[in-house]
Amino acid sequence: MQHSGGQYGENLAAGYKDFKTGIDAWYSEVSKYNYGSGGFSSATGHFTQVVWKGTKRIGCAKRFCPGSNWTVYICNYDPPGNMQGRYQENVSPPSGGRGGK
Numbered sequence: 001m002q003h004s005g006g007q008y009g010e011n012l013a014a015g016y017k018d019f020k021t022g023i024d025a026w027y028s029e030v031s032k033y034n035y036g037s038g039g040f041s042s043a044t045g046h047f048t049q050v051v052w053k054g055t056k057r058i059g060c061a062k063r064f065c066p067g068s069n070w071t072v073y074i075c076n077y078d079p080p081g082n083m084q085g086r087y088q089e090n091v092s093p094p095s096g097g098r099g100g101k
Contacts, residue, residue, distance in 0.1 A: 049080075
């Protein structure tokens with residue numbers, strides 16, 4: 001899988017049984033996110049894009065790939081998240097005590 005490289009933020013997932021499972025996998029990166037330092041990490045980039053406060057529109061799609069027998073799940077985010085220097089204002093600790101460091 002390869003990101004589109006377009007103007008939107010983008011998360012990709014494959015091999016999950018449905019969208020919810022794929023989105024849950026993106027969100028599960030919350031346990032690795034360091035709220036104290038913020039910033040981008042390849043280990044938490046899906047999570048931070050999902051929760052990015054500044055994003056106003058999200059479009060998602062799925063496509064079955066017959067050659068691989070996988071379904072690919074894609075979500076695009078506008079405006080995109082994961083912008084350097086903007087993490088503190090856009091990624092807040094979750095309520096209820098679940099979350100990162």
